[in-house]
Amino acid sequence: MELAFYLSGLVAVLATVGVITGTSPVHSVVYLIVSLIAVALVFFALGAPFAGVLEIIIYAGAIMVLFVFVVMMLNLRADAERTPPLWRQPIYWLGPSLLALALLAALVALITAGDIEMAIDGELITARAIGLTLFGPWLMVVELSAILLLAALVTASHVGRRSDPGHSSTPRNAPNRGDTP
The missing domain is CATH 1.20.5 (Single alpha-helices involved in coiled-coils or other helix-helix interfaces)
Known part of the structure; x- marks a missing residue:
């Protein structure tokens, strides 16, 4: 249990550093999702499975999907269409892959610990x-x-x-003031 707690906490901190130092908004959102899943694993390790499930469903699910749509709609990098995508290079997969492997190790440690019951003191x-x-x-x-x-x-x-440069602000059938009927 302690190994899962500390490993998940370390992954959460490292992923949050990835969010802060990320240069691409989409990569920062992906690191934020990894960070939220790590925090959910911390809740599981502490014996609060319902809070962990709520963390995954609400934050990593619904709100992060909203963030991804907003980032994609804003299209903050206009030069992205001219340059080849960097995510195809293996070096960019190293950080998220290591964090995902650490989370997998924490999850395996939680499952094999045998404390699946997670007794909670107090009211259920x-x-x-x-x-x-x-x-x-x-x-x-x-x-x-x-x-x-x-x-x-x-x-x-x-x-x-985006506004269309060829599109004028007047309606198509509106008469111009200089036109004669």
């Missing part, structure tokens, strides 16, 4: 209890966060939209 919280709490007294906060994410997606789409 079920998915039903969390759902009743989120959609009971915290319903307005959940709905406002959903609206905020939707507004961020619409804003990113608007900012990332």
Whole structure:
């Protein structure tokens, strides 16, 4: 258990350093996904499997997909179409591959430790209890966060939209002021 905890923590720190020092936004998002999965493994090692599953589903799943779409819509590197992709070179696969192997080793250590039961001291919280709490007294906060994410997606789409240089701002059938009928 301790080996999985420390190894997952090390992978989380190294992947976060990859996020900060990354030059490509897409690579930074991929490193962030690896970091979030490592944090989920830390939760598993600490005996909180539900928090680990929520970490993977909510953060590494839904929110990271949103980030990837926003990064792709903004197309921050306009010169990427002219240069060949660097991800095809093996040197760029070395960092993520080593981090993924370390996470795999931590997962194998967790499974072979035999402490799959993960006894938790205190009250057991079920998915039903969390759902009743989120959609009971915290319903307005959940709905406002959903609206905020939707507004961020619409804003990113608007900012990332390219204007056609041959397209004028006037409608196609609108008469010009200099035209005679």
